[in-house]
Amino acid sequence: MSLADSDRELVVDELGREPTQAEAALFENLWSEHCAYRSSRPLLSAFDSEGEQVVIGPGDDAAVVALPGSEDGGAEEGSTYITMGIESHNHPSYVDPFDGAATGVGGIVRDTLSMGAYPIALADSLYFGGFDREHSKYLFEGVVEGISHYGNCIGVPTVAGSVDFHPDYEGNPLVNVACVGLTNEERLVTAEAQEPGNKLVLVGNGTGRDGLGGASFASEDLAEDAETEDRPAVQVGDPYAEKLLIEANEQLIDEGLIESARDLGAAGLGGASSELVAKGGLGAHIELERVHQREPNMNALEILLAESQERMCYEVEPENVDRVREIAERFDLGCSVIGDVTAENYTCTFEGETVVDVDAYFLGEGAPMNDLPSEEPAEPETDLPEVDLESAVEAVVSSPNTASKRWVYRQYDHEVGVRTSVGPGDDAAIIAIREAEQGLAISSGAAPNWTTAAPYEGARAVALENATNIAAKGATPLAAVDCLNGGNPEKPDVYGGFEGIVDGLADMCSSLSAPVVGGNVSLYNDSVAGPIPPTPTLAMVGTKAGYDAPPLSVTPDEGSALVLVGDLALGSEDGAPDGEARLGGSEYLAQFDGSDAFPALPDDPAAVVETLAAVADDEATLAVHDVSHGGLAVALAEMVTDEAGLEVSIPTAASAADPVAAALFHEQPGRALIQTTDPDAVRAAFDGVAPVLELGAATADGRLELAVGDREIELTAADIAAHRETIERELE
Incomplete structure (x- = not known):
């Protein structure tokens, strides 16, 4: 580890002397891009x-x-609160997929504990290189195993997420994990130190040498030998200790023993303790030899910066320290009183020698910002492939990006906690918040094909897609957190794409009145294989009355109709096929190496989402499914079951360059298929909001009978299932 020359000059000017080895390492990590x-x-x-x-x-x-x-819909005393957080563990998951992914889960759960909340749901969004690459499959299997092992052991259900494969993740996969917690006004704790004289207490596992320099490691491009050379920077998780920590934290909060809290993640004890006191405008004095350790002969730097897992730093009033220690012992957790909150500098001593003496605020907030050049990405040209209908449908429906992710989520315990009303595999999950008699809908993901084609518009589409997923379950957006992943920002084209996804996500979330209340940034996701696509993972939640939701699959109701809400072919005002659908960012073009402009988005996306949520909860609605990745071809196929099929006729646009592909495969978000017994009511609800087009009806024979213009194709439920089992078939 080494501090950059320009940063060292700033530190020397502030301190009036050269930094100690521990100070230099602390500044390097806390001033890294990651922190x-x-x-x-x-x-x-x-x-x-x-x-x-x-x-x-x-x-x-x-x-x-x-x-x-509450009466005003806001935060009042007695309100039920949820916490939302998201983090990335990208580099560690490349070096060690199992431990890298597992400790990502552990870290975001402890962020939840820091707020006085109990974790109730996880969502993971995962991105890997081409599914045809053995290394990608190795990483994929290891990451899923790590997430499932850790989440299942700690008893927090993984209920939502996404999986995408794209060749540009080959040298740098992404593992983004979100957590939702439950608390209230009385239990709320923050990471802001409250009072000089209070004690700093470390609770949890012993400190070892794992994870040293993890924050700086996460702020560099992955080297060709990263899998071997950077393994010491990857933390090793212990989910059983984390489960004990969850329950101990709950007891500490119940008894009102905690004044403030911060989990130990990036930059370890040094990061957590300095950030805790800096937020309160205070300082600390820490005696590092007091830290309970699991390895002998650790030095000051190792104790300060090790990122050993399952540890929390608490601010505790002196009279409550003994009770905190008793609770820690009850749960078989280590406990050390390591120092005091002060009104002075942040200081650390080791065996009587001062190794750190700095202003906490300067340490946490003094890093200069980078002013980087950027270039806007070029508009893609139109280059459409010539493919017959049967081959195109099979390729798109069976793509690992659109195929069933059952192989992934069946490894997760999504029922633990008995709150899951709608689990993974649907448009969005629903968690029962019985304390407020509400359902909480959760959707998480991004779309690398979209943001590769058009970073700004693609990111807007990602936000709308997550909101549409929530609305399809009858919920309206409440808030969101994001994980913004990009390559090396020092490359102008990469930074330009990153700027695009930030602005696109921000603009659409604002339009949807879904505040982005937190998040994470992960840059330098670059390797010898090149930069990743700009990837704006969004985890969005929404609320609804009750916990029930319409199913995704159709039912064999003879008196119902299947309608499409949204544009069939873009450019038309009433949904009639007289416009041209653009195929940019679609799985269809990804499968056949084509390119096109990205499709336009609805003019009033908030009205579309709000109306869809209301219609989804209407008693005449039998099924709802959003239309996005893979277009209508995939959405229709996913609605068919062994007991219920669809007979559908899709008109085509004569003005489109490829009318059949345009109708079947374009991926404009904000659209939905609705099976309803009252199509006129759906039209009335969406009047002036979005076009509504009746496509056909459900049948009882488990077949998809699809006519697109003058072309026809028929698939049985068994055919569709075989196409959609791509991942299971390859990995089992």
Whole structure:
């Protein structure tokens, strides 16, 4: 580890002397891109993070949002709160997929504990290289195993997420994990130190040498030998200790013993303790030899910066320290009183020698921001492939990007906690918040094909897609957190794409009145294989009355109709096929090496989402499914079961360059298929909001009978299932 020359000069000017070895390492980690957001923070002001429902926004370990229910819909005493957080563990998951992914889960769960909340749901969004590559499959299998092992052991259900394969993730996969927690006004804790004289208490596993320099490691491009050379920077998780920590934290909060809290993640004890006191405008004195350790002969630097897992730093009033120690012992957790909150500098001593003596605020906030050049990405040209209908449908429906992810989520315990009303495999999950008599819908993901084709518009589409998923379950958006992943920001074209996804996500979330209340930035996702696509993972939640939702699959109801809400062919005002659908960013073009402009988005996306949520909850609605990845071809196929089929006729646009492909495969988000017994009511609801086109009806024979213009194709439920089992077939 080494501190950059320009940063060292700033530190020397501030301290009036050369930094000690421990100070230099601490500055290097806390001033890294991973911790200080030096290249991204100037862009993040684009996000609207305020709202009457927002209790705590960006800047703490997790955001806190009040569920609707009070008279003004905002945060009042007695309100039920949820916490929301998201983090990335990208580089560690490349080096060690199992431990890298597992400790990503552990870290975001502890962020939830820091706020006085109990974790109730996880969502993971995963991105890998081409599914035809053996290394990609190795990483994929290891990451899923790590997430399932850790999440299942700690008893927190993984209920939502996404999986995408794209060749540009080959040298640098992404593992983004979100967590939702439950708390209330009385239990709420923050990461802001409260009072000089209070004690700093470390609770959890012993400190070892794993994870040293993890923050700086996450702020560099992956080298060709990263899998061997960077393995010491990857933390090793212990989910059983984490489960004990979850329950101990709950007891500590119940008894009101905690004044503030911060979990030990990036930069270990040094990062957590300095950030805790800096937020309160205070300092600390820490005696590092007091830290309970699991390895002998650790030096000051190792104790300060090791990122050993399952550890929490608490601010505790002196009279409560003994009770905290008793609770830690009850749960078989280590406990060390390591120092005091002060009104002075942040100081650390080791065996009587001062190794750190700095201003905590300067340490946490003094890193200079980067002013980087950027280039806007070029518009893609139109180059459409010539493919017969049967081959195109089979290729798109069986793509690992659109195929069933059952192989993934069946490894997760999504029922533990007995709150899951709608689990993974649907448009969005629903968690029962019985304390508020509400359902909480959760959707998470991005779309690398979209943001590769058009970073700004693709990111807008990602936000709308997540909101549409939520609306399809009858819920309306409440808030969101994001994980913004990009390549090396020092490359102007990469930084230009990153700027695009920030602005696109911010603009659409603002349009949807869904404040972005927190998030994470992960840059330098670059390797010898090149930069990743700009990837704006969004985890969005929405609320609804009750916990039930319409199914995704159709039912064999003879008196119903299947209608499409949204444009069949873009450019028309009434949904009639007289416009031209653009195929940019579609799985169809990805399968056949084509290119095109990205499709336009609805003019009033908020009205589309709000109306769809209301229609989804209408008693005449039998099934709802959003139309996005893979277009109508995939959405229709996913609605068919052994007991219920569809007979559908899709008109085509004569003006489209490829009328059949345009109708069947374009991926404009904000659209949905609705099976209803009252199509006229659906038309009336969407009048002036979005076009509604009747496509056909459900049948009882388990077949998809599809006519597109003058072309016809028929698939049985068994045919569709065989196409959609791509991942299972390959990995089992």
